[in-house]
Amino acid sequence: MLARRLVEAEELERHRIAGELHDRVGQTLSAININLDIALGLLPPDNVEVRMRIADSLALVEGTLQAIEHLMAELRPPLLDEYGLGAALGFLAKGFSARTGVACAVEDPHEVGRSLPRDAAVALFRIAQEALANVFKHAAARHARIRLEAAPGGVRVEIADDGSGFDRRERLAQHHRWGMTTMQERAAAVGGRIEVESAPGAGTLVRAWVPLAGPAQGGSA
Known part of the structure; x- marks a missing residue:
């Protein structure tokens, strides 16, 4: 049945994309998140402007990670x-x-x-x-x-x-x-x-x- 095969192919592609998001994009963003956190800890407390920019970048990375997790859940339903x-x-x-x-x-x-x-x-x-x-x-x-x-x-x-x-x-x-x-x-x-x-x-x-x-x-x- 053609419709069934098309749906199966779509599910396989969804799973592949979800895996790519996790293995490549998600892990890269997690590494960036760690590096930014380390950089923030190395800055002196009086470097307020740079600390604020790094903190803002950390928030952006975290928000992007959450968006990717949501997208992966839609592509490959957990549970x-x-x-x-x-x-x-x-x-x-x-x-x-x-x-x-x-x-x-x-x-x-x-x-x-x-x-x-x-x-x-x-x-x-x-x-x-x-x-x-x-x-x-x-x-x-x-x-x-x-x-x-x-x-x-x-x-x-x-x-x-x-x-x-x-x-x-x-x-x-x-x-x-x-x-x-x-x-x-x-x-x-x-x-x-x-x-x-x-x-x-x-x-x-x-x-x-x-x-x-x-x-x-x-x-x-």
């Missing part, structure tokens, strides 16, 4: 392999809230995210990631919620917000803007589907379902 989808979604929600100020809760009452096949877990994580990006960009929401639960034949994740919502009939021709294509492709690659419920002033609900067995194997389209 997913070791602790499962529920933990990875919790990490995603916490970072989203910290960056945007939108309160985001995660519900996985039966811990279905612990034992999912990797393909299904990655697909649902990426769908939730895209849905939260849309919440921030378009919804003007104060609260969001991610719920993970078992569903007939598979598993379902719901991403809801209390934002402005939209008229689906008017937005149908603009679905690229709302990231729907990306989410639909992610779901389709593992044999799943996406549903969206929204209305002006009533928030938005994105519901993604993926089968536990994965898509049927066969043709290349």
Whole structure:
């Protein structure tokens, strides 16, 4: 299935870039951070202007390191392999809230995210990631919620917000803007589907379902 192979290739590239960021950029910045800290310690206390500039540079390096860590987490979701989808979604929600100020809760009452096949877990994580990006960009929401639960034949994740919502009939021709294509492709690659419920002033609900067995194997389209 072409869509599945494209998604797998994208994930491999994400992992490669995350590794490069860690091994090259991250380690280089860490070395710069250490050198600046040493230089700051060698300066006499009365060299105020230079000390201030080095301190400012240290803050810039630290901020850049944090930004790289955030980018690596988006490229290669931490916790997913070791602790499962529920933990990875919790990490995603916490970072989203910290960056945007939108309160985001995660519900996985039966811990279905612990034992999912990797393909299904990655697909649902990426769908939730895209849905939260849309919440921030378009919804003007104060609260969001991610719920993970078992569903007939598979598993379902719901991403809801209390934002402005939209008229689906008017937005149908603009679905690229709302990231729907990306989410639909992610779901389709593992044999799943996406549903969206929204209305002006009533928030938005994105519901993604993926089968536990994965898509049927066969043709290349």
